Amino acid sequence: MALEVIDFRSKKIKKNSSKKIPPLKAIEVAKRKNVSAATVTRWMKREIDPLPAKRNGGLVRIEVDDLEEWYDRNFI
Secondary structure, three states, X not given: OOOOOOOHHHHHHHHHHOOOOOOEOHHXXXXXXXXXXXXXXXXXXXXXXXXXXXXXXXXXXXXXXXXXXXXXXXXX
C-alpha cells in the first residue's frame, strides 16, 4: 500500500506570495493621477458618483481597484 505525500507548505507559500496592493492615502491618489490633494477630496465629496473611499476615524483610504474603475468611468 503506497502512501501519498501531501505538501501543505506549497499552498501556504502561494497564498502568501500574492501581494495585494494596500489602500492608498488621498495624497498617494493625487500623485498617481497628477492632481492636487484638494481635487481628490472634491472627488470624494461629489454628489453624483463620488470616489469610493473608506474612512476609519480620521484616516481616508482608497482601494486601487476602486480608484481605477471610478477614474475610467468618469474621465475616459
